[in-house]
Amino acid sequence: QKEVEQNSGPLSVPEGAIASLNCTxxxxxxxxxxxxxxxxxxxxxxxxxxxxxxxKEDGRFTAQLNKAxxxxxxxxxxxxxSDSATYLCAVTLGYSSASKIIFGSGTRLSIRP
Amino acid sequence: xxxxxQNPRHLVRRRGQEARLRCSPMKGHSHVYWYRQxxxxxxxxxxxxxxxxxxxxxxxxxxxxxxxxPKEGPSILRIQQVVRGDSAAYFCASSGGTANTGELFFGExxxxxxx
Numbered sequence: 001q002k003e004v005e006q007n008s009g010p011l012s013v014p015e016g017a018i019a020s021l022n023c024t025x026x027x028x029x030x031x032x033x034x035x036x037x038x039x040x041x042x043x044x045x046x047x048x049x050x051x052x053x054x055x056k057e058d059g060r061f062t063a064q065l066n067k068a069x070x071x072x073x074x075x076x077x078x079x080x081x082s083d084s085a086t087y088l089c090a091v092t093l094g095y096s097s098a099s100k101i102i103f104g105s106g107t108r109l110s111i112r113p
Numbered sequence: 114x115x116x117x118x119q120n121p122r123h124l125v126r127r128r129g130q131e132a133r134l135r136c137s138p139m140k141g142h143s144h145v146y147w148y149r150q151x152x153x154x155x156x157x158x159x160x161x162x163x164x165x166x167x168x169x170x171x172x173x174x175x176x177x178x179x180x181x182x183p184k185e186g187p188s189i190l191r192i193q194q195v196v197r198g199d200s201a202a203y204f205c206a207s208s209g210g211t212a213n214t215g216e217l218f219f220g221e222x223x224x225x226x227x228x
Contacts, residue, residue, distance in 0.1 A: 006155075032215045043204055043219040044156070088155060092215060100169045101146065101217060105155035 003027060004091050006104035014112055019076040021107050023089030026070065031099075033065055033072045034090040038106065044088055048074065079111045115140045117207050118187075119220035127228050132192040132199070134223045138207030144168075145188040146217060147180060150202045162188060163209075195227045 005024050013019040021035075032051055036044035050056045050063040050072065062075040072091075076083055089104040118137040126132050138145050143163055148156040158172040162182035173180065177195075182188040192199055202224045206217035 034216065036217075043221050044217075045219070046216050049214060049216060090217075100158055100161045100171070101215070102158055103148070103156040 002104075003093065003102045004089055004104040006087075006089050006107045008105055009108040010110050011107055012110045012112055013079050015079060015081060017079055019079045019083065019109055019111070021074040021076075021087050021089075021109065023072045023074075023091075023104055024070055025072070025089075025091045027091070027093045028067075028070065030070075030091045030093060032092040032101075033063070034101070035061075035063060035072075035074045036088040036090060036103075038086045038088055040086075047087075076109075081111050081113055084109060084111045117205060117218050117220035119203075119205050119223050121223060122221060123224050123226070125226045125228060126195045128196055129194050132195050132225055132227075134190040134192075134203050134205075134225070135187040136190070136205030136207075136220055137187040138205075139218050142207035142209045142218070144207060144209035145182050146206045146208075147188070147190050148204045148206065150204060150222075156204060159190070159203075192225075195225070197227045200225055200227045 003026050034049045035047045037047050038044040048063045050065045056063045060077045064073045086106040086108050088106045092099040092101050117139050145162045147159040150156050160173050160180045161169040177193045179191045202222045204222045206219045208217050
């Protein structure tokens, strides 16, 4: 089992709709969870981080965490063509503050006009 | 520019040569991570370092690869006797400022091509 799993996509969503991206992780000790966006040929940039169970909202983005199910998701409301990118889920492994951060393989999102 | 600086941005090597990739973390950051990315794939963890210490190198191949983060100067990822399979983008990221949320700040990457 991979440490962090995502559907590779591509996920195609019409403009203005909600895009839902999912991620599961294997380490029950994981404490911190991140969503990064990566445009083709560019470096990843952080969209959101979440530490506690539940929802966290920031503008059009909502991160959802369920530690019991080892599941984290990202919702993008009112999707825009500029949201077309690869979305990477990242998780810290273990309890230590000196824990490595592991990325999933990413989900390619395409917003169609 | 106080961001993460990587150089060179592009590096071409012939099989058997050495590649050295450098990374200067963001000012105030003491943690450096190196990741490798193949086209259309995710980021593969290689190594996690703090100043003068390797914290976790579980993602580093056992041979030919090494990393350091000296007290002074940038972090270095060194690949000896490169092979074509080493061709990839190598990203460095830093974290660990005074408001450490665990967020990684990435450099623009070093793209290695092995001929």
